[in-house]
Amino acid sequence: MADQTPVPGSQRGLLIGGLREEHAAARGGGDPELARTTTSGKRPFRFGRWFRATGWRHVVGIVTVAFALFPVVFVISSSLNPNGTLTGSNALFSKIGLDAYARILTNPQVPFTTWFGNTLIIAGVTALLTVFLGALAAYAFSRMRFTGRRFGLITIVVVQMFPQMLAVVAIFLVMSAISDWFPAIGLNTHIGLIMVYLGGALGVNTYLMYGYFNTVPASIDEAAKIDGASHARIFFTIILRLVAPILAVVALLSFIFSVNEYVIASALLIDTENQTLAVGLTKLVSNPRYADWAAFSAGAVIAALPVVVLFLYLQKYIVGGLSAGSVK
């Protein structure tokens, strides 16, 4: 596989790079800068050469994109099918209509909009508070020197390695004990679920933010301190603005995590009205009597759309954030 891969800069890579420059010039398009630097004259376009250089890459790309997108195309197509069952959804885009969307949004037996609202509230509040709590901790770890600092950082990361999901039985029992005393924040409440999620607010997030905070020069804080700013003021008005990109990334990752979270949400949220999309939609299609695949697809499209848009919008930062931990 990899032995056919020309590595840029290596002999073959260079060769191919050169070829491609000529090719770009020959076609008169491509990268203008490359075209400008090419001084050789026009050379006839040879398919074989082009294919060995970049053509096969496009073949790989097209195959991969087909693999990546075909479930997406399928679900969009079936969501547009006015009265589709699973079988009816197999002829892609045979019928187009928005009936399925209307059904999922208005069916009184399926409180889709309530689930959607619940999910947005739970995931949104969790994301905001996670970022806030994580940023507070990251600021302390990054800017202050205190005994137990290194130990604290390592502990937080190690504790985080054990997924909360594994303690779901204990979480359920703790929350049911809490509901005996304070029903407003116990089982079956959104506040309770958010509190449980905030148990994971420190951890990898803090570590990610800590790394980013360290890239902000400490001299900025010192200058502000000399000017008479308090630590709280420095944190809220200076640092938080300078680290905004990582805050956005952590918020998004936390948001996606909560949208996806099923185990704890399904254990804690009992009433249908209180549940999240993950719990509700899963129940919806796991019930064999409910054969309205088109309506489910419409719901899936509506549910996925905001996350996908946000993701694509922030993808540059996300990629940076993902590799920040490993790639220096």
Next chain:
Amino acid sequence: MSTTFDEDVEAEKASPPTKRQKRAARIADAASGGIRSILVKLLLLGIVDAIAVYAILVLALSQEWLVLAVVVGVTALVNWIYFSRRTLPAKYLTPGVIFLVLFQVFVLVYTGYVAFTNYGTGHNGTKEQAVSSLMAASLERVPDSPTYQVTVVDQLGTLGLLVTAPDGEASLGTNDQPLQQVDPSDVENGKAVAVDGWTTLQFSDVIARTSEITELAVPFSDDPNDGAIRTPDGSSGYLYTSNLEYDEAAGTMTDLSTGTVYSDTGTGAFTAEDGTEILPGWQITVGFDNFVRAVTDSRLAGPLVYVTLWTFAFALISVATTFFLGLFLAIVFNDMRMKGRRYYRVAMIIPYAIPSFLSALVWAGMMNESFGFINQVIFGGASIPWLTDPWMAKLSVLIVNLWLGFPYMFLICTGALQSIPEDVNEASTVDGASAWQTFRHIKLPLLLVSVAPLLIASFAFNFNNFNVIYMLTNGGPRDTGAPIPVGFTDILISMVYKVAFTGQTRDYGLAAAYSIIIFIVVAVISIIAFRRTKSLEEIN
């Protein structure tokens, strides 16, 4: 990861500040806090304290002294931290740490405790609760019971019965509170109809809450053997006594109709001599029973072994397949001169952007044996048992997880490749290495150093990748031979979830024991893995 800590700490270690410097810093700090920030601080602490006082009151009422002590301690600590001048780092760490300790550390410890109990269906509460619910469940109307006049009353949603005995005496009680004599505030025709502190239910309310009212069984006295008052219609009540007789001194339950004696044999339920138990029982500590049962009961040990093996296989194969596909694509698209790379890239990361529970459900639809897109369209009507055959289901899970996971690997491999300096190629070319040799012996090791921690993280993630299993196959196909709801594609975490929360009987104790086993496995793997990566770093 751990080496990063070392470097950072080393680099930032400065000479400790002198006493004067410390004092100067404190003064500067004190001078800089504005009046507004002090007010905000006071307000926030005031809210925290008010909530704490409320919590303390509630806990005192329900006599939860241990929890109360914890609340008092934490509140005092929080106040001290935010009023003290010396606890600056703690001011920033406390909010997150409170949640971390309660919902991450404490629940972990609590899981350990639950693993040593018989907590679950039929063993939910204390012995007293078990006794009273057993008695209540076997209530039968006393044939010659006199008629008691009753009025249904309500206090903050709790229903009670205001009972007028045939001799005219009024008393009040609820499901949890035995009858106690009261002075009615209103009596009509010799029937007490109102009492202070309670709202009398009107006829329409009685109709609306019929089911709740017929469930009411107000104990006649503290002794459960005295029976309870129940009302079929909300206006007249009768004495019901239990079929069971509880002897507190001997700790036995006697079934009056058959004469069988059930006694407390230390198994958490009243047990007859022939071994039959009557449920509900109560919660007791069972020591290592759950662990022993999980590994020695052959019907449980079999599933535990194959689920564990499959969990490892699933996690390893998932990491390997996604990594190699991601790496391959990263290399393919890491050619600066290829056109349209951006568009390919955006299309390829879409699977990563869609919430995984949705994609797994969509795949489950597409892989449906008789109606799914894959069989109907791609394989022209074949009926390939994607999700119903044990081996095919495993393959399907891996395919779907490959689809879900390769974009992530593609992204991190692209990042890692781009961070490898170009002169590596030149140097190896000069030395006469082929592109493959350069890749295999120079680039791949360099790449592995930077992505190895992420591969371990990915392994850990897949080890507990609940969503893809549960949404796609629901762990199925089901293993009908096992006494717990386990299937052939279940991984450990989905098995824990099913044992705890699905099926007829919920066995929290067993589920917690499984959790502990997973904890240990994860911990051992993490330690080994991190040691390995460290040695990898030393090589380079």
